Amino acid sequence: MSEVTMVGAITMALARAMADDERVLVLGEDVGRNGGVFRATEGLLERFGGERVMDTPLAETVIAGMSVGLAAQGFRPVAEFQFMGFIYPALDQLICHASRLRNRTRGRLSCPLVFRSPMGAGIHAPEHHSESTEALFAHIPGMRVVVPSSPSRAYGLLLAAIADPDPVVFLEPTRLYRAHKEEVNDNGEKLPLDSCFVLREGRNVTLVAWGAVIKETLEAAQDLAEEGIDAEVIDLATVSPIDFETILASVEKTGRLVIIHEAPRNCGVGAEIAARIAERGLLSLQAPIERVTAYDTVVPLPKLENAYMPQAKDIVEAARRVVTFQ
C-alpha cells in the first residue's frame, strides 16, 4: 500500500498493465523521456524501453489511426492525447473505425485500445486545455467512455479499460490529478466498467456526478447533511454505456434527482440520465429533476473559469430546491 495522487495511481496502473501484459503499449506526444506533460507516464520509458513507450510525432490523426492498426494486430495501445482540446482530430478514427472495426468485420478484427486524455477546467491553463466534451464520445456506439474521480478508482478503472477488448476513451480530470492522496494497493485489481459507484448513501436526494465535480458534489452532500438533508452521491464513472439501474434504484428511493457535470448543459450526458428517468422513473419523482452544469458557452480563459464551473453552493441550492419542492 502506498499513498498516491490520482496521476500517481494512473502511472501505477499503466506500469502494472505493462508488466502483466506485454501487448500493452504506451504512445503519444512527449510520453517518453518527458513522462507526459502531467507526468502520467513518468518512468515508463526507463522501465519498459522505447519499443513499448513510444514518443510520436505531433499528429493526433495518425496517433489514433495507428492505434487502430496496432490493436487490430493484437497489441493493446494506450495512446495519450495531451489535452482534451487536442483529441478532436482523433474523432474521425474513433467514429469511423475504432468503434466499428469489430462490427464491420463480424468479429474478425477488433480494437482493444485506450485513448487517455486529461479533461476539465480549474488549473488556470491556456485555451483548449479545459474541455469537458465527454458527451461527444458518449454518443458514439461501440465504445466506452470512462471518467475516474479518485486515485483508487483511476487505478482500477484504467486497468479495466486496458484489459477491455473494445475501445475505451479514458478522460482524466486535471483538477484531480494532484488534489489529494489516497492509499492505493498496487495489486492489479480491476474495478468494473459499466457500473456506477455509490460514494455516499442517502435517503432524501440523489446526486449523480462524474469527474472533477465529484469533489464539489461530496462537499455539497456534507453541507446538506448539516441542514438535515441526506444526499446519496453516485459517481457515474462509466459515462457510456450508463449503468442506469443503479441510478434508477436510487431515485426510486429518494424521489429526487440532481445531476451535476462540468460540461456545457445542452446535450450533455446529464440530459441522457434525466431523459431515462423521465421514461422509466417518472412515477417515483417527487420533484422536477435539476441539472447543475457549466454554461452553454465556450470554456472561458482562466480569469472566468471559476464563474463557469459548477460550485458546491450551486449543488446545495439545487438539492434544497428539489427536496423542499411541493
Add this chain to the structure above:
Amino acid sequence: MSEVTMVGAITMALARAMADDERVLVLGEDVGRNGGVFRATEGLLERFGGERVMDTPLAETVIAGMSVGLAAQGFRPVAEFQFMGFIYPALDQLICHASRLRNRTRGRLSCPLVFRSPMGAGIHAPEHHSESTEALFAHIPGMRVVVPSSPSRAYGLLLAAIADPDPVVFLEPTRLYRAHKEEVNDNGEKLPLDSCFVLREGRNVTLVAWGAVIKETLEAAQDLAEEGIDAEVIDLATVSPIDFETILASVEKTGRLVIIHEAPRNCGVGAEIAARIAERGLLSLQAPIERVTAYDTVVPLPKLENAYMPQAKDIVEAARRVVTFQ
C-alpha cells in the same frame, strides 16, 4: 412558384443567396462541374463561375479551416461535405475555431459560415453514407445546427443559415431529397432559425421530431387520428439551440410527449428535450416520456437499415402507450 424537390429547393436557395449577396461562396468536393453528388449545387458553376463555386481537393480539414479564414475575411462560405460520414475531420475546426472565433476575439473577427452535409439512412448507400450524428454538433456552444424536413423549409432555413452571422451546420436528410415535390416560391424569404414548426396541431399527444423521420411521424399522426388520438407534430428544425418554449407549451397542453429521431438513442438530442421537460414541464406530464429512436449500434449496411430506422408503427405504438397510460 414552381414544384421542386427538397434538393431542388436547396439549389434554389443557394442560387438565390449567391445572386443576392456576392460574399456568398460555394465550395467542396465535386460541387462544380459535377454539381455535387446529389446535384445540390447543379448549375451554380455555370451561373456564378469558378471563383464563387470552388471545387476543392479531397481534404475536409482544410475545407473546414479555409472556410473559417474566408468567413473571418468577410465572405460567406457555404461548404459542402459530401456525406455526414466524412464531416468528422471538420469537427476540430468547428469546435476549436469556427464556434469560438467571435468569442475569442471579443467580436473583432467572426465566422459566418455554413457547413452543409447530407445526413441519414434509407437510400441503400454504402458504409458511412447513412449517419445521423447531429447530437455531436448540437453539444458545441457558439454555433447552430439546422435540419430541414421539406422543400419549403429547406429553402427558407438555408437562406437564413447563410445570412446568419454565426456558424451553422445544415444537415440535409438524403431520404427526403427527392421524396416529394412542393410549391416553393423563390422569393428570397428566410424562415426563422431557433424556432420549431408546428406541422399539425393536436390535443392528446406531442410528437417532436426532425429530419427524415418527420415523414414517419406525420404518417403516424394520421394513423393515430383514425384511432381518435389527436397528435400535435412539431418539427424541431433548429436542433441547437432548441426552441424549448414551443415544445413546453405543447406538452403543457397535451400532457404527453414522444420524441422521435433517427440518431442513436444514447445522448441523442431527444435526451435534451426530455431532460428539459423533466426540469420545467414535469407537472404537466400525464405519462412517462417516450423516445422512438434508432438503436445504439453502428448504422448497419443496407440489408438491415430498415430494421434500424424508426418506423411509423413504432411511433404509433409509443403514442398509444403514453396516451393510454394511467
Add this chain to the structure above:
Amino acid sequence: MNDNPDKASAQARKEKIVAEFEIPYRQYLDASGRLLGDAPAFANNREIVLPLYRATMLTRIFDNKAIALQRTGQLGTYPSCIGQEAVGVGYASVMTDKDVMLTTYREQAAQIWRGVTLAELLLYWGGDERGCDYKGPREDFPVAVPIATQVPHAVGVATAFKLRHEPRVAVCALGDGATSKGDFYEALNLAGVWQLPVVFVVINNHWAISMPVAKQTATKTLAQKAIAGGIPGIQIDGNDVIAVREVVGEAIARARNGGGPSLIEALTYRMRDHTTADDATRYRREEEVSAAWKTDPIVRLRTYIGANGWWSKEDEEQLVIECKDKVEAAVAEYLATPPPEPQSMFDHLFETLPASLEWQRKKLAGGGK
C-alpha cells in the same frame, strides 16, 4: 506544375544547396505490349506471367457482372476497378499470405488475388457486413470508405510487425484524391521517421470522382509527396503489370529486410464511372476515355503473352468461360444467402454486449421498438 521551382534562381545565385531529390519512372511493357530493355527475368517466365493475366481477366469479368447486378437492383452502389486491374494484381502478386493489405474500395483485383471470395465481395457491396469476414486473408483490413483513413492503420500494422520483429510488410493502396488528405501525410511522415515496413501504393487513375489530378494538387507527380515523409518515391506505369510487380516487389523486399518504407505512384486510368451512382459524362470528355482504352492493361498483356506464343485463341475462350462460371457461381451463392437477422446488429458491437443494451437487442429480436 512546380517541379524544383527554385532551381533556376538558385543556380543563378549560386546558392548553397542543402538537399536534392529526384523521382524515377519505370515501365517495362509498353502500351503496344512490347517488352522494353532490361525487363526483369520473371517477365520471360510464363508460370509467373500467365496467372497475372488470368487474374486481371477474372477481375474484369467480375466487375462487369457486379455493375450489371447493380443496374438490375440486385447489388448496391458499386465502384469497379475496370482499367486498373494490373495495379492490384501486380502488387498483390508479390505479397505473402503473412503480409497485410489495407485499401480503399476499388481494389477488387488485389482482394481477389489475396483470397477474398467473389461471394464475399458481393455480400459486402450488397449491403451485408458478413462480406468483410474474409475467410481467406484473416488479417487484411476491410476496405476503408472514408478516404485515406486506412493509411494510418497501415503504419499501425507495420509498427506491430516491427515491434514483433516479424518479416512482414503492410501494403497500403490509396487513390490520387487520397493524397490530398492529412491522414495520408501524417502516416507517411510516421513511416519515414520510424522506418516502418510499409509500402504505399498510390493508384493515380487520374480522377477523384469529378476532380482531375491537376485540380487535386500542383505537384508534377504524386510520387514526390514521399519526399515530405523522407522516404523513397517512384512513379511507374500502372497498366504495366511487369513494372508493378517488379517495383512493388523491390519495395516490399526492402521493407521486409529493414530497409524502411517507400511510396509507388502507379499511373493508370479509371475507365468507368466513379461508381454506379456516378455519371462521368458530366465532367470528362469521351475522347479522353477512349484514348485511355488504348492503354488497357489486359489487352497489353494479352498481346505480350500471345506474341510469346504462350496464349492461343482457345486459351482465351477457355479462360473467359472459366471466369464466367466462377462469377456466376458466386452470384448464385450471394443471391441465395438469406439476409442477416436484425438483432445481429448487436452481435459484434462489443465482444460482450453491455447489460444496459440487452433490452435493445431483445426489442429488435422481437421486431419493432
Add this chain to the structure above:
Amino acid sequence: MNDNPDKASAQARKEKIVAEFEIPYRQYLDASGRLLGDAPAFANNREIVLPLYRATMLTRIFDNKAIALQRTGQLGTYPSCIGQEAVGVGYASVMTDKDVMLTTYREQAAQIWRGVTLAELLLYWGGDERGCDYKGPREDFPVAVPIATQVPHAVGVATAFKLRHEPRVAVCALGDGATSKGDFYEALNLAGVWQLPVVFVVINNHWAISMPVAKQTATKTLAQKAIAGGIPGIQIDGNDVIAVREVVGEAIARARNGGGPSLIEALTYRMRDHTTADDATRYRREEEVSAAWKTDPIVRLRTYIGANGWWSKEDEEQLVIECKDKVEAAVAEYLATPPPEPQSMFDHLFETLPASLEWQRKKLAGGGK
C-alpha cells in the same frame, strides 16, 4: 535522413527521371556577426537595420518580464520566444499593414512589430479574452493554440485576397512540430494547386516540447515538405535577421504579384523551456543549450551594428531603459485592468444571443446557478 534516396540506384539503372528538386539555403549574417558576400542592399541601411535590432530587444525584455510575472503568480502559463526573435521581427518587418498574420502562440516578436500591444499580450496570457481584441492589426488572427490549425485559416484568408484581387498576402508561422500535422499538409497542397498569396514560415527551433526534430520527421530539411505541395521551399538561418527579411521579403513580393505561395524553413533554437509549465532539463542537454546561445540573434546583430559604427554602448543602455519602461507601463496597465464581468462570457458567443440562452446569461449576472 533520406534525401534523394533513390538517386544512386536510379542512376545506376539509367532510369528515366520525371522530376528533380533542390532545397537552397541562405544566410547573410554569420553567427559571429560578419556580413557575408552578396548581402542585400538594406543590410547597409541603418534606418532599416536598427529598428530590427530595437524590436528584437523589446521582445526579449518583454519575454523575460512575462516569465517573471508567471513565476510570481501574476500571469498564466507563458511560452517565450527567447532566441527566436530574429525570425518574427524579420518576417513581420516585410509585411504591410494590409497583410494578415496567422500564427501559433510563440510569435510575440512578430505580434509586437505588427502592433499588438504588450498589454494585450499580457491580458491574453493572463487569462482574459480581451487580449485578443487587437487594437492594432484588426485582421490578424489570434494565436492558434491547437497546433497547425491556423494553417488552413491562412489559405482561406489568402483565397479571400485572391478572390478580391487584392495585393495582400497571408503570412503563416508554424513550428517544426506543426509540420507533422495533416492540417499543415492539406493547406500546403491547397495553396499550391490554387497558387494562393500565402507564405508559410516554418520556425524550426529544433524542439516540439520534448521532441527533437529528428524524432519528428525523417526529412533532411523541413523546407522539402514544400515539394509535396508543389511549391518552392527554402531553408534559411533564422537567427540572421537579414536573411529572414530578405528571403521572406522575396516570397511575399512573389505572392503579392501573383507568383504563388512558398515555404521558408527558418533555423533557430528554443533557448528556454517550452513554456513556464515545462522543465526542459528533463529531456535536453545543457551543452546543447549553451552551444545554441552562441548563435543568439540579438548578440549577432549587436556585433554587426556595432562594427558598422551605428551603435554605441550608450545607445544600448538607452534602448534597454526604453524597453523596460515600455514593458513596465504595459504591466501596470495589465495589472490595473479589472477582470471581465462573468456574464461577458455570453457577450460574443453569437452576434445576438439566442433567446433560449438569455436565462443562462441572467443567472450568471445574478451570480451562481
